Amino acid sequence: MRKFFDQELNKLQESLLKMGAMVEDVIDLAINSLINQDIKKAGEVIKLDDKVDDIEVEIEKKCLELIVLQQPRAKDLRKISSILKIITDLERIGDHGVNIAKITKKIGNEEFIKPLVDIPKMAELAKKMVKNSINSFLNEDIDLAKEVAIMDDEVDDIYESIYVELLEMLSENKDIMEQVTYLLFIGRYLERIGDHTTNICERIIYMVDGERMSY
């Protein structure tokens, strides 16, 4: 039944999987280029994000086509509407990767005011959240989606401690103001990545059982 439609829906899911993997790469590349102060690699982040933007448009187009041509209903409709929302969050996550890369370009040649510990930890968590959210989408695994949403608390906690730590350093030495601000921005971008991923998880829960949940 509805063989063609099911095939199209599968292709759409594959594209979403691809977009998710690309966004993971964006975060990975952004953080690695920051840690290694590799300005060239930071430039690649921006190029990779362009591809994320392209695939977002492609997926959106396919979703709209399926809606107008196939008139999806019930769970099919919830799935397509969820994909439409999820790609917006993924695209925003990609943008935050670019924001981080742009900062790397600015501070890539100066010495860090402190060894980066928490920021890589946050990035690792954020990446894991994105990966698991896409997996929970594919397997319609609500438990995993809930787990990911809860991981966001951990990201928020790290951001909070980065904030406190950097402000303390700043109060002792005003000369580091610029880098402190940039590092705070990076913390904020990673924190936002966590938030967008949480949105994705809420969409997945809605898609699977029609329940609205808010984390």
Place this chain on the structure above:
Amino acid sequence: MNKTKLSVKNLNLFYGDFQALKNIDLEVESNKITALIGPSGCGKSTFLKTLNRMNDLVENVKIEGKVTLDGEDVYNNIDVIKLRKRVGMVFQKPNPFPMSIYDNVAYGPRAHGIKRKSKLDEIVETSLKQAAIWDEVKDRLNQNALGLSGGQQQRLCIARALAVNPEVLLMDEPTSALDPIATQKIEELTEELKEKYTIVIVTHSMQQAGRISDNTAFFLLGEVIEFSETAKIFSNPEDKRTEDYITGRFG
């Protein structure tokens, strides 16, 4: 829940040994459009006809349970002619009588004893206006109704049903024989009509049910599987069988 117009309780209907309707419970809300969907042969039309006793003349039919119209038992101590005046019907295929447009609409009021020309003129005009066909036919009321297009014929049939001032309008796939433009006109019309009337419509088009109805009942093998708000049925149905049917994965 708004005011209930028609209430159906534990309704069973048999054609001889065959049970066509099984334990139907359904409340039709006043001034709302209730859509009945489901695969062919699932009992939608049979159910529709129980609401104004159109099944009475079917041979070997046996009906159990209760149908009430504004609390009044439809199957007990009621004048069937009066019932059908209150609960009118429009069929799948436009079926104007082979007479003039005017006489088609005036047929019901005349049968109910209205003879005065000025009164009949008024009813004909109002009914045709309500059915959104007045402007198209006002200059040729005396022409044969069979000369109208299919979409016009169907709106004429709606006008004919409205002419006796019913409270409920039953529509059995009223647009399945019409083109998209005529269909759209009828759909817009139902939206206007529900201000004055309660509408129950059988439709095979789920898009149509989605577009025009407030509540939807899904029928399967003579049972109502699910009945709820249309938006709920089409976005998040409770029953797997409803889900399978409306997403086209049935069977």
